[in-house]
Amino acid sequence: MNAVPDRSQLSWQSSPQGEGSPVNSGVFSRWQLDGRVVLVTGASSGLGRHFAHLLSSAGAKVALAARRTDKLEASVRQIEALGAKARAVALDVTSASSVKGCFDELTADWGVPDVVVNNAGITVTRPMLEQTEEDWDLVMSTNLKGCWLVATEAARRMVAAGKGGAIVNVASILAERVAGCVAPYAISKAGVVQATKAMALELARHRVRVNSLLPGYIATELNREFMDSEAGEKLRARIPSRRFGELTDLDGPLLLLASDAGAAMSGACVAVDGGHLVSSL
Ligand code: NAI
Numbered sequence: 001m002n003a004v005p006d007r008s009q010l011s012w013q014s015s016p017q018g019e020g021s022p023v024n025s026g027v028f029s030r031w032q033l034d035g036r037v038v039l040v041t042g043a044s045s046g047l048g049r050h051f052a053h054l055l056s057s058a059g060a061k062v063a064l065a066a067r068r069t070d071k072l073e074a075s076v077r078q079i080e081a082l083g084a085k086a087r088a089v090a091l092d093v094t095s096a097s098s099v100k101g102c103f104d105e106l107t108a109d110w111g112v113p114d115v116v117v118n119n120a121g122i123t124v125t126r127p128m129l130e131q132t133e134e135d136w137d138l139v140m141s142t143n144l145k146g147c148w149l150v151a152t153e154a155a156r157r158m159v160a161a162g163k164g165g166a167i168v169n170v171a172s173i174l175a176e177r178v179a180g181c182v183a184p185y186a187i188s189k190a191g192v193v194q195a196t197k198a199m200a201l202e203l204a205r206h207r208v209r210v211n212s213l214l215p216g217y218i219a220t221e222l223n224r225e226f227m228d229s230e231a232g233e234k235l236r237a238r239i240p241s242r243r244f245g246e247l248t249d250l251d252g253p254l255l256l257l258a259s260d261a262g263a264a265m266s267g268a269c270v271a272v273d274g275g276h277l278v279s280s281l
Contacts, residue, residue: 032058032059037060038117040052040119041066044068050250055254055255061085067090067092093145093150095149111161120150165209166208177277200266209262211266211270217239253272
């Protein structure tokens with residue numbers, strides 16, 4: 001493991017040039033998160049749980065946040081068993097007071113997070129004509145308002161601490177294309193992409209970077225039933241790579257956006273989808 005990086009280099013500053021080979025000049029060390037405090041929302045299952053383990057293996061102290069703290073505790077124990085630091089924090093991203101409480105608790109013990117992965121998300125899958133006001137509110141308040149509440153709370157604290165940071169919003173390829181029966185979800189994720197750009201614009205001067213990941217289809221609690229169905233199989237056949245994604249497909253892209261390897265990236269929306277977004281019309 002490399003030495004803990006100077007946090008003042010978390011954002012825009014680049015490493016010294018002309019100091020020998022890429023390895024010696026630290027190109028690989030810039031992917032490390034040694035000692036960085038990372039918060040992952042929606043970490044009780046799927047992508048969020050995977051991200052927590054991944055970021056921990058890159059050296060971060062990881063706070064796993066979600067409503068189901070019992071599920072979080074199991075992951076915390078697994079990470080600690082490998083000698084890394086982790087903790088569970090209760091969080092409902094739809095509630096501003098819950099978001100504030102989560103950051104208060106985390107900041108009191110570990111300080112202001114260096115990296116926040118805004119991953120919590122939900123979908124209601126039924127035809128547009130059957131979607132109810134409650135469906136709309138649930139999806140929007142979790143995916144869009146939740147992303148906004150967590151990102152603004154994180155950014156306020158990063159700016160106040162004067163240390164910069166990185167925020168990664170998990171959107172979806174459905175932010176850019178549409179599919180049947182997930183209209184509120186697709187609309188919310190399009191909002192996450194635009195929120196990412198708006199936040200990146202205003203926060204760059206404070207050395208806070210904001211980027212989005214747009215994953216393609218990866219089997220989790222969110223969509224496993226659909227992906228296992230006949231409709232899911234037809235969708236897979238339309239993906240240029242003819243395969244659904246796997247959690248590990250996201251490892252490199254997430255680390256890039258979270259670490260100093262992506263120090264000059266802000267406002268970027270990175271699709272990780274086996275070419276699904278460029279599938280032929
Ligand atoms: P998942 O259902 O396994 O995980 C979602 C997580 O969000 C869970 O931990 C859940 O407890 C949490 N969550 C939901 N509402 C919450 C709330 N109010 N407060 C706090 N936590 C809450 O699903 P998955 O697939 O892991 O989804 C994670 C993110 O990835 C979501 O934002 C989803 O939209 C996005 N995504 C997933 C894709 C996939 O194919 N699985 C593709 C593209 C994006």
